[in-house]
Amino acid sequence: MTDNTPDAPDITPGPEERRPEQAAAVSRRRLLGAVGAGAAVAGAAVGVGGTVLARGGSSDAGGSGSGGTAKAQIVAFRDSHQAGIATPSQDRLCFATFDVTPGTTKDDLAELLKTWTAAAEAMALGKQVPGDAGDLNTPPDDTGEAVGLAPGNLTITIGYGPSLFDGRFGLAGRRPSALKVLPHLPKDNLDPDNSGGDLCVQACADDPQVAFHAVRNLRRLAFGTLVPRWMELGFGRTSSTTPQQATPRNLMGFKDGTRNIDGTDAALMGQHVWIGEEEPQRWARGGSYLVSRKIQMRLEQWDRDRLGDQQDVFGRFKSTGAPLTGKTEFDAPDFHAKSGGEYVIPTGAHIRLAAHENNNGLRILRRGYSYTDGIDPETGDLLGGLFFIAFMKSPDQFVTLQRILGRHDLLNEYIQHIGSGVFVTPPGLAAGQDWSGQLFG
Structure with missing residues (x-):
C-alpha cells in the first residue's frame, strides 16, 4: 500500500536521533494524513446496524473469511x-x-483515539494500516500478518472503563450515569490481573489471525500512551445474535444462547440494549454497556457427572437443546410443569433462573466465546471456560441477574468467575467523526 499524499519537507530527526515516542507520533501523523481516501471508501460501504456487506461474494457471516479462496466480507x-x-x-x-x-496528557489520548479510528476503519475494510510503507528507516505501518487474508467480517468495538473518567483527562463531567465498577457479586473470586481497565477493544472476526492482527496493531499504535492490562482469545462463539445463526454449544456440550435477544429486533434492542434518552450524557446515547466475565469451568469434574444431572443443571436436553418440558430447541419452557410432585425444570436450573419471565422481563444481549488457558501444571486438569460478554442498557441488568444466579444456580458447582470488566461502548461514528471528538466533545 502506498501513500499518494505529497511528502512535506523532512524536518524530523534522523533514525539514530529519534526517540520511540517521536517515531510513534510521526507514524500517527502519516496515518491520519492517509485517512481521507479510506474514509471515502468506508462511507460507500455503510450499512444498517453493522450489517455484513459482501464484496464479490456471499454475505453469510458464517464463512471463514480467510485464505485466497474465501470471499471477502x-x-x-x-x-x-x-x-x-x-x-x-x-x-x-x-x-x-x-x-x-x-x-x-489529554492531548496525547485524544491524538491516539484519532489514530485508532483511522486504523480500525482501514482494517475493517481489509486494508493495511495506512502510511509510508516504503520508509526503511521506521518500523512498518502495519505488522503484515493479515496481508492476503479476507476481512473475515472483522468488527472492532471500543469501550471506556469507569477509571478513565477520573480527574486525569477532564472527563469526570462526561461520565455516563450508570458507569461504575461492578459490586462484589456472589461466588466472585476475581483476579485483578484479569479485571478492569481504562479502555477495552473487542475485535471479532471469522479468522483468528484477522482478529489478533487488529488488536496487535492498535496496541502498537498506542505505544507510549497505553499499556496492555489483560487480553483474552476466544475460539468459539457461545451465543447467536440473529435467528439465522445456528445455536452454538459451550465447552460443557450444551447449546448456549437459545433465548438470546435477536440483534435485528429494533424494539427489543431499544428496550434492553441501547442507551436511550434516559441518559443525561448525550454523547453516550445510542451506545451500550459491555460487561465481561471470565468464567472458569471445572471441566474434569463436569465430564464425570451423569447425563441426567447435567441436564438438570441447565434445564435442557443435551442432545437437542430442548427444554426439559419440550421436544425442540425453541419450544418455550414450561416452568410450572411437575412430575411426581417435583418441577420438571428444577428450581435451581440455569434456564429457570436466567429466564426473563422469572426476572420481571429483564434481558441482556449475550455475545460470549469459549477460551482455554492450557493445562493446570499442578493437577493436570484442562483449563478453560466461558469468556462471557454481554451488552445492555445498564450494568444493573447484569448485577440483578448475577445476584440470583450466584446464589441459586446449580451450575455454580462447576464454574468460578475469575475476571470481570465493565465498559461503556459509545454509539457508532458518523462520516468524518472519530473516537476522539466523540469522547472529548
Whole structure:
C-alpha cells in the first residue's frame, strides 16, 4: 500500500536521533494524513446496524473469511451503532484492555483515539494500516500478518472503563450515569490481573489471525500512551445474535444462547440494549454497556457427572437443546410443569433462573466465546471456560441477574468467575467523526 499524499519537507530527526515516542507520533501523523481516501471508501460501504456487506461474494457471516479462496466480507465500520454488538456473532474473538500510562496528557489520548479510528476503519475494510510503507528507516505501518487474508467480517468495538473518567483527562463531567465498577457479586473470586481497565477493544472476526492482527496493531499504535492490562482469545462463539445463526454449544456440550435477544429486533434492542434518552450524557446515547466475565469451568469434574444431572443443571436436553418440558430447541419452557410432585425444570436450573419471565422481563444481549488457558501444571486438569460478554442498557441488568444466579444456580458447582470488566461502548461514528471528538466533545 502506498501513500499518494505529497511528502512535506523532512524536518524530523534522523533514525539514530529519534526517540520511540517521536517515531510513534510521526507514524500517527502519516496515518491520519492517509485517512481521507479510506474514509471515502468506508462511507460507500455503510450499512444498517453493522450489517455484513459482501464484496464479490456471499454475505453469510458464517464463512471463514480467510485464505485466497474465501470471499471477502466486510462489516460497515460507520453506522448509528458500533459494529460488533448487534452484528451476527463471528467465530473468533480477541479482547484486550488497556490502561493509560502515567504522564499521558489529554492531548496525547485524544491524538491516539484519532489514530485508532483511522486504523480500525482501514482494517475493517481489509486494508493495511495506512502510511509510508516504503520508509526503511521506521518500523512498518502495519505488522503484515493479515496481508492476503479476507476481512473475515472483522468488527472492532471500543469501550471506556469507569477509571478513565477520573480527574486525569477532564472527563469526570462526561461520565455516563450508570458507569461504575461492578459490586462484589456472589461466588466472585476475581483476579485483578484479569479485571478492569481504562479502555477495552473487542475485535471479532471469522479468522483468528484477522482478529489478533487488529488488536496487535492498535496496541502498537498506542505505544507510549497505553499499556496492555489483560487480553483474552476466544475460539468459539457461545451465543447467536440473529435467528439465522445456528445455536452454538459451550465447552460443557450444551447449546448456549437459545433465548438470546435477536440483534435485528429494533424494539427489543431499544428496550434492553441501547442507551436511550434516559441518559443525561448525550454523547453516550445510542451506545451500550459491555460487561465481561471470565468464567472458569471445572471441566474434569463436569465430564464425570451423569447425563441426567447435567441436564438438570441447565434445564435442557443435551442432545437437542430442548427444554426439559419440550421436544425442540425453541419450544418455550414450561416452568410450572411437575412430575411426581417435583418441577420438571428444577428450581435451581440455569434456564429457570436466567429466564426473563422469572426476572420481571429483564434481558441482556449475550455475545460470549469459549477460551482455554492450557493445562493446570499442578493437577493436570484442562483449563478453560466461558469468556462471557454481554451488552445492555445498564450494568444493573447484569448485577440483578448475577445476584440470583450466584446464589441459586446449580451450575455454580462447576464454574468460578475469575475476571470481570465493565465498559461503556459509545454509539457508532458518523462520516468524518472519530473516537476522539466523540469522547472529548
